[in-house]
Amino acid sequence: MSDIPEGLHYTAEHEYLKPAEEDGVFLVGITDYAQGELGDIVFLELPSVGASFNRMDVFGTVEAVKAVSDLYCPVAGEVVAVNQALEDDPSLVNSDPYGMGWMIKLRATEPDPTSGLMDAAAYADHIGE
Secondary structure: OOOOOOOOEEOOOOEEEEEOOOOOEEEEEEOHHHHHHHOOEEEEEOOOOOOEEOOOOEEEEEEEOOOEEEEEOOOOEEEEEEOOHHHHOOOHHHHOOOOOOOOEEEEEOOOOOOOOOEOHHHHHHHOOO
16 A cells, blocks of 8 residues: 655645655655655656746656656746755655655646645545555
8 A cells, every 4th residue: 555645735646746855945856655655666757956947847857777767847946955865865756756666856836736636535446545
């Protein structure tokens, strides 16, 4: 069974949006379910600080032993930080997807960034758990 923390918001494509310390800023990564489906993650292509995305734009790719998958931005915003630790150790996404395995920090440009995203219960239903 996948770890699906309360208080986060989720996309149908298995990204999460986690509130950061600063209002309107969120951590974005992939869910525990997604990393489990992908298997061992060996490489990530992530955007640069300052890049802007619309909701559901592709913001990067995750490469696992089995497949390469696009990463979708859960909310429109500007990248304010990229997790540099993943350059040296992409497996952090496997071992700690909601903690050390976050991918980008995004300043939302939408007035209601969590609108249209799933809560933990809806995401659990979505993946059949």
